Amino acid sequence: MEKFISLSSTAVPLPQENIDTDQIIPARFLKATSREGFGENLFRDWRYHKDGRLNEDFVLNDNRYAGEVLIAGHNFGCGSSREHAAWALSDYGFKVIVSSFFADIFKGNALNNGVLPVQVSPAFLDTLLNTVQKQPETKIEVNLEDQYIKVESSGDKAHFEIDSYKKTCLMNGYDDIDFLLSKRAEIKLFEKQQELARVSD
Amino acid sequence: MSKTLFDKVWDAHVVHTIENGPQILYIDKHLIHEVTSPQAFKELELREVPLFRPEQVVATADHNTPTKNQHLPIKDELSRKQLTQLSENCEKNGIQLYELGHKYNGIVHVMAPELGITQPGMSIVCGDSHTSTHGAFGTIAFGIGTSQVAQVFASQCLLLTKPKSMRISVNGKLRKGVLPKDVILYIISKIGTNAGTGYFCEYAGDVFENMSMEGRMTVCNMSIEMGARGGMIAPDQTTFDYVKGRKFAPKGDEWESKLEYWKSLTTDATAEFDKEYVFEADDIEPMITFGTNPGMGIKVSEYIPNRDDASFEKSLKYMDFEKGESLIHKPINYVFIGSCTNSRIEDFRVAAEFVKGKKKAENVIAWLVPGSKQVEQQIEAEGLKAIFTEAGFELRQPGCSACLAMNDDKIPAGEYCVSTSNRNFEGRQGQGSRTLLASPLLAAATAIEGKIVDITKHLN
Numbered sequence: 001m002e003k004f005i006s007l008s009s010t011a012v013p014l015p016q017e018n019i020d021t022d023q024i025i026p027a028r029f030l031k032a033t034s035r036e037g038f039g040e041n042l043f044r045d046w047r048y049h050k051d052g053r054l055n056e057d058f059v060l061n062d063n064r065y066a067g068e069v070l071i072a073g074h075n076f077g078c079g080s081s082r083e084h085a086a087w088a089l090s091d092y093g094f095k096v097i098v099s100s101f102f103a104d105i106f107k108g109n110a111l112n113n114g115v116l117p118v119q120v121s122p123a124f125l126d127t128l129l130n131t132v133q134k135q136p137e138t139k140i141e142v143n144l145e146d147q148y149i150k151v152e153s154s155g156d157k158a159h160f161e162i163d164s165y166k167k168t169c170l171m172n173g174y175d176d177i178d179f180l181l182s183k184r185a186e187i188k189l190f191e192k193q194q195e196l197a198r199v200s201d
Numbered sequence: 202m203s204k205t206l207f208d209k210v211w212d213a214h215v216v217h218t219i220e221n222g223p224q225i226l227y228i229d230k231h232l233i234h235e236v237t238s239p240q241a242f243k244e245l246e247l248r249e250v251p252l253f254r255p256e257q258v259v260a261t262a263d264h265n266t267p268t269k270n271q272h273l274p275i276k277d278e279l280s281r282k283q284l285t286q287l288s289e290n291c292e293k294n295g296i297q298l299y300e301l302g303h304k305y306n307g308i309v310h311v312m313a314p315e316l317g318i319t320q321p322g323m324s325i326v327c328g329d330s331h332t333s334t335h336g337a338f339g340t341i342a343f344g345i346g347t348s349q350v351a352q353v354f355a356s357q358c359l360l361l362t363k364p365k366s367m368r369i370s371v372n373g374k375l376r377k378g379v380l381p382k383d384v385i386l387y388i389i390s391k392i393g394t395n396a397g398t399g400y401f402c403e404y405a406g407d408v409f410e411n412m413s414m415e416g417r418m419t420v421c422n423m424s425i426e427m428g429a430r431g432g433m434i435a436p437d438q439t440t441f442d443y444v445k446g447r448k449f450a451p452k453g454d455e456w457e458s459k460l461e462y463w464k465s466l467t468t469d470a471t472a473e474f475d476k477e478y479v480f481e482a483d484d485i486e487p488m489i490t491f492g493t494n495p496g497m498g499i500k501v502s503e504y505i506p507n508r509d510d511a512s513f514e515k516s517l518k519y520m521d522f523e524k525g526e527s528l529i530h531k532p533i534n535y536v537f538i539g540s541c542t543n544s545r546i547e548d549f550r551v552a553a554e555f556v557k558g559k560k561k562a563e564n565v566i567a568w569l570v571p572g573s574k575q576v577e578q579q580i581e582a583e584g585l586k587a588i589f590t591e592a593g594f595e596l597r598q599p600g601c602s603a604c605l606a607m608n609d610d611k612i613p614a615g616e617y618c619v620s621t622s623n624r625n626f627e628g629r630q631g632q633g634s635r636t637l638l639a640s641p642l643l644a645a646a647t648a649i650e651g652k653i654v655d656i657t658k659h660l661n
């Protein structure tokens with residue numbers, strides 16, 4: 001996994017609430033057996049009309065907006081556990097998703113793919129959305145080490161929370177498998193104890 | 202210290218706790234299917250790590266399988282490839298697979314409980330959010346992403362932060378025509394789609410105590426739709442009776458010792474929850490959803506509420522409904538009875554009882570998709586198939602089908618479908634399709650009438 005320490009980028013505003021993973025990547029695109037290439041179909045049914053024409057009204061097709069930060073409405077990533085949603089966002093080029101609330105499974109999936117979910121207060125989310133919508137060239141700074149997100153032009157800044165274990169993983173590019181593999185002996189011991197407990201019942 | 206049911210099961214599975222960090226949780230059973238496993242197998246291959254405990258993994262094909270002519274080769278090339286890859290991966294790694302056509306094949310959350318793979322007090326995961334279904338047995342069961350599937354392959358464990366606990370109690374007696382599906386749709390309509398985020402939920406009170414195992418599975422299935430990672434119901438005599446004698450259920454002395462343990466899995470009287478909700482059974486009526494998330498539900502006799510927010514309006518626009526409108530008499534052309542929420546035998550019994558001797562409305566296409574081969578057989582054995590066929594319903598072969606429309610079972614754009622599944626997201630049942638979630642009873646009645654009816658009036 002790629003390391004994440006901090007970034008400064010323009011952002012894409014998507015104020016819709018309850019964006020579910022079926023919208024992020026519709027089920028009909030889940031037939032692939034590798035992780036690559038999902039970015040093409042990110043938000044597919046919002047990006048394109050049914051007849052395949054580009055939907056000019058959708059923000060990803062609005063050339064005023066671009067960048068590695070997606071700013072989305074409350075309860076982002078609800079619904080299906082499909083990790084394809086995190087792959088699609090990452091493959092498209094997003095490294096940070098900002099919202100006032102994330103669904104559990106999505107949050108975990110994002111972190112496991114080096115995409116940082118940044119949860120801010122509803123008020124700060126509004127500030128971010130307003131600023132970016134008015135001035136698309138605004139840069140947003142996201143600093144994982146010091147756990148803050150900042151609007152560079154105005155200096156508006158907010159702290160965000162992250163599990164210290166996950167933070168270390170992201171900053172070093174480690175993932176959970178490495179850690180779990182290093183604990184196999186302990187896991188085997190646990191299994192033995194369970195077995196013994198059963199026999200002595 | 203007093204503990205909740207959740208605490209008891211969770212704590213029994215903790216292998217290691219990282220200071221100020223997550224815990225390593227041991228996983229008893231890992232269920233897999235064709236859509237969320239291939240990349241995990243690849244990951245392991247890439248790292249040259251063998252599967253740690255293949256005998257604790259069980260596989261089925263369900264998401265992407267056709268529900269017609271399952272004996273023929275699959276037409277869609279990508280779907281075929283996914284299924285072939287699942288077979289190859291299982292073969293290579295020594296995993297038991299109940300592939301398409303196998304007598305135990307079915308939707309993962311239907312076939313595992315049916316075979317007695319799901320047992321009280323276990324920890325169960327699957328790369329599918331509705332794994333919460335298995336919580337009906339007093340099991341910690343939850344959906345995981347593909348990276349986590351790879352983690353469990355590699356270590357039979359996951360790194361997790363213990364969720365907070367909440368309890369939802371529903372007391373009293375349910376009214377006639379009110380099914381478990383209505384209970385859970387009612388709860389989600391009251392508390393919203395993210396009330397459970399960060400929590401594991403226990404369902405308690407008379408209503409759940411008096412519910413069948415299949416009803417409990419319907420309820421726990423939809424825990425994720427209120428954001429909760431999982432839902433649980435304390436195991437009791439109903440649970441033990443259900444598990445006993447199933448293929449993989451413990452037998453003899455092992456059964457006795459397990460039973461004793463299972464009986465201890467109740468929340469202690471003095472245990473505390475981080476959050477509690479209490480509802481009255483008498484307040485629940487048959488429910489239906491009108492919007493694009495499962496929290497947008499009303500009693501079928503109610504009117505669509507008036508709310509001024511952009512997301513709400515966008516949702517109504519997608520559904521082509523108005524604020525303040527009633528759904529009664531809305532013409533409906535598609536009815537789907539199936540999915541891991543409502544595709545067990547009791548669901549088809551309820552539907553058949555209503556349908557018996559009637560004919561479906563001409564405008565309606567009604568698909569019945571059993572959750573497993575065993576359910577399919579039971580439908581036939583109990584004579585329900587004849588009732589449905591005479592009524593003009595189409596009984597198909599098992600699979601996820603129109604619940605997520607990955608195969609050919611799609612609802613056309615713009616059409617309404619009264620569906621017993623669990624998600625009414627935009628395009629969930631096919632691009633542009635519009636889903637109204639309801640119980641199998643209301644779905645059956647819709648098929649007969651060709652429109653939405655106030656089922657309570659119908660029954661009385």
Ligand code: SF4
Binds near residue numbers: 623
């Ligand atoms: S029936 Fe639907 S919700 Fe259930 S496992 Fe299949 S796709 Fe998921």
